[in-house]
Amino acid sequence: MADPTIIDPEAIATLKELNPDDDGAFLKEIVGIYLEDTPKRLQDLKQSLATGDLAVFTRTAHTIKGSSANVGAFVLAGLAEHLEAVSRKDGLGGLGAMVAQCDEQFARVAAELRGLVA
Numbered sequence: 001m002a003d004p005t006i007i008d009p010e011a012i013a014t015l016k017e018l019n020p021d022d023d024g025a026f027l028k029e030i031v032g033i034y035l036e037d038t039p040k041r042l043q044d045l046k047q048s049l050a051t052g053d054l055a056v057f058t059r060t061a062h063t064i065k066g067s068s069a070n071v072g073a074f075v076l077a078g079l080a081e082h083l084e085a086v087s088r089k090d091g092l093g094g095l096g097a098m099v100a101q102c103d104e105q106f107a108r109v110a111a112e113l114r115g116l117v118a
Contacts (some may be wrong), residue, residue, distance in 0.1 A: 006105075007112045011072025028117045034071050035110055038064065042106060045083070045099055049092055057095075058087045064102070073109040076102060 012027065019026035041064050048056035065080035079102050083095060 003112055006108050008072035008074055031113045031117045034067055038106055042103055049099055054092060057092060058084055076105045076109055
């Protein structure tokens with residue numbers, strides 16, 4: 001079972017319930033897409049931070065927030081939500097450390113999700 005501090009088991013149960021008779025195929029597909037897409041979004045976050053592209057940064061943080069919440073990665077979703085809110089209100093200054101926290105949290109999330117669908 002996944003670490004509930006990293007992946008919310010209720011979110012996983014909800015995803016499984018969407019297609020209860022598919023032997024976990026839908027969950028594997030959703031997790032696969034998330035694991036493939038999120039590293040790209042994290043790279044977009046770092047790139048837009050480096051170039052000062054506020055619009056791309058904010059939109060990317062929003063995307064990470066939503067996709068992470070969908071798979072029950074609520075800590076990562078919360079970090080992304082904070083990045084989105086701060087960037088909208090105050091711009092990009094001082095957000096580098098939190099972007100690094102997102103990377104670290106995603107590594108934990110990815111390990112937990114891979115364990116769930118293995």
